[in-house]
Amino acid sequence: MQDTTAALRQRVRDVLRQYPGSQRAFAEQIGLDPTKLSKSLTGTRRFTPAELTRIAELTGVTVNWLINGGDDVETVAAAPQRTARPVRDPGDLREASRYQQILDAAWHLIAERGYHSVRVSDVAKECGTSAATIHYYFPGRDDLLTETLRYSVRQAFDRQVAELHAIEDAHERLLRLVELQLPTPGLLRHEWSIWLQVWNESALNPDLQVLHSDSYTRWHDTIARTIRQGQEQGVFADTDAEELTVTLTALIDGLGIQVLAGRPGRSVERMRKALREYVEREIVRH
Structure with a gap:
């Protein structure tokens, strides 16, 4: 490298x-x-x-x-799609800093309280500014949710590049990707909360479906390219990488939802164990 x-x-x-x-x-x-x-x-x-x-x-x-x-x-x-870009270019660094402060506040409030419980005035109060300032960056209330999704996508991409760029072994990289997707308390659990709300709203909002699809494709492609690299390295079985990716991402989604929903017997530790066992059983070459 x-x-x-x-x-x-x-x-x-x-x-x-x-x-x-x-x-x-x-x-x-x-x-x-x-x-x-x-x-x-x-x-x-x-x-x-x-x-x-x-x-x-x-x-x-x-x-x-x-x-x-x-x-x-x-x-x-995989890099985010072009639709995963802010609707307003913040411009210079000072304005970008202000935009980021507002986005941080909206992101945390929606993750903690739920999209339908957060008002523009709540974000303004959190930032110590006016509702008019919030509307400058987020013209409509629905933009709060779409921008927090873009923010989550960007965070995930940055975190993955930072964590994985020095890991050459595809097996180790895939396990690290799984670890980065666990809904552990704090940042990752907040990201899961945002995704759950986006999934819910996407079922009813065609415009949000496009952004969601592009965003999810980025995650899917990251897993798929890691599996293909592992096959090239000879550490993963020569099974259809696309099918393995579909199953692994579905397992992550399903288990993550159960953990966040507090289903008895479902924990981050059990989720980690189940995903690692799937990787070792179905993806690793024996």
């Missing part, structure tokens, strides 16, 4: 120069000690996947751009 460490550091420096605050403030925003940030920028320390994901989120770029130099460069995970 090409060593992109030096180029990655340079791209982080580039976005840091555009950041409206100090380098110390930038470090604090990504949850990093300023000294560690300096070491990462000079090459004596590597950025962690979580730090790269936060840098991308804070500056409005993608992890794929940070690591590989382009949003749509072929990488370990």
